[in-house]
Amino acid sequence: xxTVRVNLGPRAYDIAVTSNDPSGVGPFACRCVxxxxxxxxxxxxxxxxxxxxxxxQLAANGFxxxxxxxxxxxxxxxxxxxxxxxxxxxxxxxxxxxxxVAVGGGVVGDLAGFVAATYNRGLPLxxxxxxxxxxxxxxxxxxxxxxHPKGKNLIGAFYQPAGVWIDTAxxxxxxxxxxxxxxxxxxxxxxxxxxxLFAFLEANVAPILARDPTAVRHIVARSCRLKADVxxxxxxxxxxxxxxxxxxxxxxxxxxxxxxxGAWLHGxxxxxxxxxxxxxxxxxxxxxxxxxxxxxxxxxxxxxPTTAKPEWGVDTLLDVMRRDxxxxxxxxxxxxxxRLGHVELVGDVPERVVREVLAECQR
Amino acid sequence: xxTVRVNLGPRAYDIAVTSNDPSGVGPFACRCVxxxxxxxxxxxxxxxxxxxxxxxQLAANGFxxxxxxxxxxxxxxxxxxxxxxxxxxxxxxxxxxxxxVAVGGGVVGDLAGFVAATYNRGLPLxxxxxxxxxxxxxxxxxxxxxxHPKGKNLIGAFYQPAGVWIDTAxxxxxxxxxxxxxxxxxxxxxxxxxxxLFAFLEANVAPILARDPTAVRHIVARSCRLKADVxxxxxxxxxxxxxxxxxxxxxxxxxxxxxxxGAWLHGxxxxxxxxxxxxxxxxxxxxxxxxxxxxxxxxxxxxxPTTAKPEWGVDTLLDVMRRDxxxxxxxxxxxxxxRLGHVELVGDVPERVVREVLAECQR
Numbered sequence: 254x255x256t257v258r259v260n261l262g263p264r265a266y267d268i269a270v271t272s273n274d275p276s277g278v279g280p281f282a283c284r285c286v287x288x289x290x291x292x293x294x295x296x297x298x299x300x301x302x303x304x305x306x307x308x309x310q311l312a313a314n315g316f317x318x319x320x321x322x323x324x325x326x327x328x329x330x331x332x333x334x335x336x337x338x339x340x341x342x343x344x345x346x347x348x349x350x351x352x353x354v355a356v357g358g359g360v361v362g363d364l365a366g367f368v369a370a371t372y373n374r375g376l377p378l379x380x381x382x383x384x385x386x387x388x389x390x391x392x393x394x395x396x397x398x399x400x401h402p403k404g405k406n407l408i409g410a411f412y413q414p415a416g417v418w419i420d421t422a423x424x425x426x427x428x429x430x431x432x433x434x435x436x437x438x439x440x441x442x443x444x445x446x447x448x449x450l451f452a453f454l455e456a457n458v459a460p461i462l463a464r465d466p467t468a469v470r471h472i473v474a475r476s477c478r479l480k481a482d483v484x485x486x487x488x489x490x491x492x493x494x495x496x497x498x499x500x501x502x503x504x505x506x507x508x509x510x511x512x513x514x515g516a517w518l519h520g521x522x523x524x525x526x527x528x529x530x531x532x533x534x535x536x537x538x539x540x541x542x543x544x545x546x547x548x549x550x551x552x553x554x555x556x557x558p559t560t561a562k563p564e565w566g567v568d569t570l571l572d573v574m575r576r577d578x579x580x581x582x583x584x585x586x587x588x589x590x591x592r593l594g595h596v597e598l599v600g601d602v603p604e605r606v607v608r609e610v611l612a613e614c615q616r
Numbered sequence: 617x618x619t620v621r622v623n624l625g626p627r628a629y630d631i632a633v634t635s636n637d638p639s640g641v642g643p644f645a646c647r648c649v650x651x652x653x654x655x656x657x658x659x660x661x662x663x664x665x666x667x668x669x670x671x672x673q674l675a676a677n678g679f680x681x682x683x684x685x686x687x688x689x690x691x692x693x694x695x696x697x698x699x700x701x702x703x704x705x706x707x708x709x710x711x712x713x714x715x716x717v718a719v720g721g722g723v724v725g726d727l728a729g730f731v732a733a734t735y736n737r738g739l740p741l742x743x744x745x746x747x748x749x750x751x752x753x754x755x756x757x758x759x760x761x762x763x764h765p766k767g768k769n770l771i772g773a774f775y776q777p778a779g780v781w782i783d784t785a786x787x788x789x790x791x792x793x794x795x796x797x798x799x800x801x802x803x804x805x806x807x808x809x810x811x812x813l814f815a816f817l818e819a820n821v822a823p824i825l826a827r828d829p830t831a832v833r834h835i836v837a838r839s840c841r842l843k844a845d846v847x848x849x850x851x852x853x854x855x856x857x858x859x860x861x862x863x864x865x866x867x868x869x870x871x872x873x874x875x876x877x878g879a880w881l882h883g884x885x886x887x888x889x890x891x892x893x894x895x896x897x898x899x900x901x902x903x904x905x906x907x908x909x910x911x912x913x914x915x916x917x918x919x920x921p922t923t924a925k926p927e928w929g930v931d932t933l934l935d936v937m938r939r940d941x942x943x944x945x946x947x948x949x950x951x952x953x954x955r956l957g958h959v960e961l962v963g964d965v966p967e968r969v970v971r972e973v974l975a976e977c978q979r
Contacts, residue, residue, distance in 0.1 A: 332699055332702075335695075336695055339695075339764055339770065339771055340764075340766075343764055343765075343766035343767060343770060343939075344766075346939050348939075367734075370773060371734070371771050371772060371773055372770065372771060373770060373772075374759070374761065374769075374772045374773055374774055374852075374853075375773070375852070396737065398734075398737065401702055401703075401706055402706075403703075403706035403707075404706060406737075407702065407706060407735065407736060408702055408735060409734060409736075409737045410733060410734055410737055410738070410773055411737055411738070489737075489738070490737075575709065576706075576709050576711075
């Protein structure tokens with residue numbers, strides 16, 4: 254088992270990265286939250302069997318357990334589902350030591366994390382991501398939240414988990430499209446922080462697509478370490494440093510909002526968003542065409558989209574982008590590469606250039 | 617103007633305590649949140665004129681402003697009102713610098729604070745309390761939240777404001793019952809932390825009830841300082857120290873929950889709760905009868921209730937108390953005095969004794 258430590262002072266926690274160790278989660282939970290004696294295991298209808306197995310392991314380690322399933326899909330990530338889970342916690346007479354266990358992908362992690370952050374002003378949280386995207390991204394770093402009709406993750410809180418348990422065996426049942434979607438975020442880490450990871454991905458497309466456990470553990474643990482490094486330096490997205498993680502995401506959130514949550518998987522939107530961001534950097538004279546070309550080639554090798562859908566109007570997309578959390582006073586800001594493995598936050602980008610990029614990406 | 621500094625490192629903020637200085641709030645807001653250019657002023661229908669005046673002052677200091685009113689009363693403190701305010705913020709294209717200004721009593725402060733804590737994972741918050749209770753208690757310390765049918769403040773977050781603006785002139789229009797309710801929390805500070813404040817209250821009942829500005833500024837600033845001292849040492853109620861502020865509150869929350877939110881004002885419930893807590897301390901041999909007698913006499917002088925309503929069943933009250941945030945694994949814990957000006961957190965109190973106290977207080 255590989256352990257990635259997220260050093261956040263009083264909120265520090267461990268990410269365990271392992272393969273095929275179903276009974277490991279119980280002792281790990283006991284180590285993360287020694288004072289907890291009760292737990293609610295939250296998942297969605299796609300991962301019901303994983304939820305039951307995690308529950309059994311917690312019960313075997315002395316926890317009084319309950320479970321709660323929400324319908325699978327992004328449409329569950331809203332205030333109504335949160336209210337349903339608040340009711341469930343109240344029914345089980347949860348106290349401040351009751352452990353919330355999130356088993357599933359990003360939707361379950363964000364939703365259960367938000368519930369843990371706000372019930373009784375904070376319950377301990379154990380993340381058990383079952384998708385590649387959740388393993389390398391949403392379960393690490395403390396972002397929790399639900400969607401609002403006017404914007405993704407518009408309601409939420411920064412809230413660190415007590416621990417993250419990653420077993421790559423969960424990936425064996427993951428649909429191919431979801432697995433590829435997770436790879437988009439791994440590519441992102443290469444572009445923004447680690448040209449060696451990027452080169453590893455280019456050199457190992459076949460074993461990665463075949464979900465070879467050694468290759469997968471390497472890219473998962475490396476992605477978690479890179480994200481943890483950033484989060485440690487800018488826990489609440491205040492200094493601008495954490496914003497590098499949003500490479501491609503201003504475009505991606507607009508695609509998701511305009512396309513409707515669920516039309517594209519998050520990683521698919523991020524893939525197309527990164528293509529747009531690289532084009533924008535090139536138009537602004539920040540990089541040559543090589544970076545965008547290598548990035549597009551790798552994303553295509555992973556079977557990810559590299560163009561936006563032509564039916565999404567440029568004006569509508571821009572309107573959503575102006576409401577982005579990274580926007581300030583309506584001015585557009587983007588995370589753009591300056592070379593492979595390095596990005597910068599660029600403020601006040603002319604709207605005209607963004608329009609040109611969106612039009613080009615919709616061809 | 618008296619300033620109370622709440623020292624919380626990166627989350628430090630000032631509480632300004634002043635009298636009759638309506639134009640002061642604009643410059644104070646600019647000082648607290650120099651990067652904000654837009655603000656939403658949230659209040660309830662009882663304080664509409666205060667909301668408009670605060671809005672004008674912010675507009676005069678360069679803020680783009682909007683307002684939102686919720687119906688007055690505890691029944692507005694729920695997830696539906698929060699959702700209404702989330703919509704309002706989305707409509708005004710709020711970004712992370714948009715200032716949320718809470719003008720009103722504890723309900724508005726807790727609700728607007730929760731919305732500020734969770735919209736875009738955190739907007740800057742300026743508290744402008746207009747009731748005595750909010751001035752001395754709910755606007756200081758970072759507790760935000762909404763009610764759930766199964767418990768008060770069950771959904772919420774710890775979230776520090778950027779500043780608190782207290783103008784005692786707001787109190788001139790406050791109904792007498794609400795003013796007296798606020799005095800209960802001031803009495804609480806005397807009992808738990810400051811026997812001199814307690815003696816000052818005993819010696820100044822008449823000027824305090826007459827809302828003499830000098831006397832009011834003294835008790836407000838002193839209460840804020842005492843609360844700030846505690847919050848500085850235990851921001852998130854983790855070490856047990858902050859729990860001292862909950863003196864009388866385990867009983868009080870049960871009275872409020874069983875009686876229905878709004879049957880009693882919060883301070884009224886706290887007054888009766890403190891009487892119960894003193895009786896419990898006496899039965900457990902922790903104090904003699906004098907402390908409870910002095911406390912009851914002072915509360916009666918302020919026109920506050922000192923008995924619980926007989927129609928509330930002891931079993932029902934106990935059931936709510938076991939779900940209290942301070943309970944651990946269903947065991948009852950209470951903050952109890954050991955002498956005037958000093959309290960301790962007492963764990964595992966026998967249920968039998970609590971039953972006796974509840975029965976005695978309902979006579």
